[in-house]
Amino acid sequence: MKKSIGDNMIPKDWGFERGLDLIKKAGFDGIELWLGDVAWFQMATTDAQVRELRRKVENAGLVVSNVSTGLHWASPLSARDPAVRAQAARIVERQIETATLLGTDAILVVAGLVTDEVPYNEVYQRCVEALKPLGEKAGRAGVKIGCENCNSEQRFLLSPREFWQFLNDVNHAAVGIHLDVGNIHDTGFAEQWIEIHGPRITRIHLKDVLKHRGRSGDQSVYTNLFLGDNNWPAIRAAMTKVGYDGWLIAEMEARYRYAPDQQFYDTAQAMDRLISGRL
Amino acid sequence: MDLTRREFLGYTAGAVGMLSLPQQQALAVQPRSEPFQRWWTMYSDPSSYDCESMRGYWSTLSPKPWSASAGDRDPFARLSLLIAPYVVSLLPYFVDCLTCALQRGTTVVMESGAGFADHCTFRQHRRWLRENLAIRVVSPRDPWANHSPAGARYLEFTWPRRVKIRDFGPVVAPADQQPGDVIAWAGDLAVAFRRRVGKGTLIYLGSPVGPALWAGDADARRWLYAVADAA
Numbered sequence: 001m002k003k004s005i006g007d008n009m010i011p012k013d014w015g016f017e018r019g020l021d022l023i024k025k026a027g028f029d030g031i032e033l034w035l036g037d038v039a040w041f042q043m044a045t046t047d048a049q050v051r052e053l054r055r056k057v058e059n060a061g062l063v064v065s066n067v068s069t070g071l072h073w074a075s076p077l078s079a080r081d082p083a084v085r086a087q088a089a090r091i092v093e094r095q096i097e098t099a100t101l102l103g104t105d106a107i108l109v110v111a112g113l114v115t116d117e118v119p120y121n122e123v124y125q126r127c128v129e130a131l132k133p134l135g136e137k138a139g140r141a142g143v144k145i146g147c148e149n150c151n152s153e154q155r156f157l158l159s160p161r162e163f164w165q166f167l168n169d170v171n172h173a174a175v176g177i178h179l180d181v182g183n184i185h186d187t188g189f190a191e192q193w194i195e196i197h198g199p200r201i202t203r204i205h206l207k208d209v210l211k212h213r214g215r216s217g218d219q220s221v222y223t224n225l226f227l228g229d230n231n232w233p234a235i236r237a238a239m240t241k242v243g244y245d246g247w248l249i250a251e252m253e254a255r256y257r258y259a260p261d262q263q264f265y266d267t268a269q270a271m272d273r274l275i276s277g278r279l
Numbered sequence: 280m281d282l283t284r285r286e287f288l289g290y291t292a293g294a295v296g297m298l299s300l301p302q303q304q305a306l307a308v309q310p311r312s313e314p315f316q317r318w319w320t321m322y323s324d325p326s327s328y329d330c331e332s333m334r335g336y337w338s339t340l341s342p343k344p345w346s347a348s349a350g351d352r353d354p355f356a357r358l359s360l361l362i363a364p365y366v367v368s369l370l371p372y373f374v375d376c377l378t379c380a381l382q383r384g385t386t387v388v389m390e391s392g393a394g395f396a397d398h399c400t401f402r403q404h405r406r407w408l409r410e411n412l413a414i415r416v417v418s419p420r421d422p423w424a425n426h427s428p429a430g431a432r433y434l435e436f437t438w439p440r441r442v443k444i445r446d447f448g449p450v451v452a453p454a455d456q457q458p459g460d461v462i463a464w465a466g467d468l469a470v471a472f473r474r475r476v477g478k479g480t481l482i483y484l485g486s487p488v489g490p491a492l493w494a495g496d497a498d499a500r501r502w503l504y505a506v507a508d509a510a
Contacts (some may be wrong), residue, residue: 080447082395
């Protein structure tokens with residue numbers, strides 16, 4: 001397994017190159033690039049500029065593990081407005097294009113968003129229908145779409161079996177799950193999600209979760225590895241059981257009040273412990 | 280008007296079939312006895328051909344393949360129900376067909392597709408409705424905007440049967456004081472009406488029902504079956 005971390009974790013005033021140096025020094029093998037979430041990688045970033053990003057990543061001794069985006073929170077594939085849906089599809093297409101340019105084979109998509117206005121049944125059906133043609137495009141490009149389980153935030157696909165059924169309904173080999181072991185909160189157990197989805201897992205996001213805290217007010221439920229309630233030995237065992245040997249990508253909130261770079265070193269070391277099973 | 284048969288078939292969605300209403304007891308809908316009752320959908324432009332609303336009506340009314348003969352010069356002649364899903368405007372030829380159909384006794388469901396439209400498109404829509412069907416509407420609005428908390432976002436249909444169907448985004452509500460009976464409300468806002476036109480009935484929906492049909496809403500199906508039964 002290889003270790004990666006998102007470029008959206010790079011301290012805001014550091015810049016891309018300095019961030020790459022930090023990620024390499026901390027011991028990571030790769031970087032997750034977030035389309036639309038960082039200044040250097042936007043929808044308007046040209047192909048030439050994307051190639052330049054790749055050159056910088058490789059010069060730093062890293063590779064791109066995958067292309068993610070948070071843009072679908074504002075422009076979901078499940079929107080009722082056809083214009084918003086078209087923009088959401090265009091974002092996925094750009095992710096696929098840039099993944100190819102960056103030399104990686106996986107993208108992360110937040111597939112749908114259930115709200116009080118847009119009900120569950122509509123979201124489910126729209127996402128299935130949107131992902132079929134996008135899966136075709138991704139498949140032709142040799143890229144896999146990983147739909148992230150953002151259970152509580154999306155209010156969508158809340159159980160592993162339902163997510164499994166969703167992927168069955170999409171029914172495309174290029175569409176799988178980008179599994180976040182911190183997003184399950186108190187609605188289940190990450191190790192069971194891993195076991196159920198096995199070969200359909202495109203990438204794994206790592207963070208820990210404070211299950212007892214719940215989601216109230218502005219308190220975050222997320223925390224750094226080993227500080228929360230995830231059962232890490234069980235998670236590691238499930239990875240072994242299903243033969244997952246792909247990228248592990250740290251995705252946590254920047255919580256260090258001082259010395260923000262220390263979070264990178266601590267996280268990389270925790271990931272080493274997880275990979276080696278010294279838990 | 281120059282219109283090839285291919286264009287004609289294309290713009291009318293090519294789906295005329297015998298109306299085949301499901302007869303499950305649970306739906307409590309009695310199918311009509313006339314064996315030649317037909318329904319049809321038409322759409323405004325090719326981009327809306329595949330819209331959710333169109334597919335909602337199609338899947339609910341289970342269209343069979345095209346059944347009009349090549350020599351059928353007036354395919355609307357025996358139409359009992361004509362549905363125009365998610366429409367912004369229609370070609371003049373279809374407006375003529377629609378007007379003739381109404382005069383002969385067809386029930387026409389005209390569903391506004393301008394709820395999410397930009398200002399320019401909405402103005403086009405509003406003018407088209409006014410000039411062709413004498414329907415006056417007001418700008419799209421969220422009927423729940425002043426409700427805090429918003430509560431249930433249901434449209435309350437009162438005709439042809441009482442059902443609750445989820446709203447679909449901004450509503451293109453009919454303006455006050457025009458002919459017809461209100462048949463659906465979003466809170467205090469009238470969102471749909473029916474009006475006699477010739478021997479037929481014009482049903483205007485300011486909030487599309489097709490997407491609810493497409494998403495599998497049982498009440499939306501019941502409502503449509505009841506409309507078809509009344510047609």
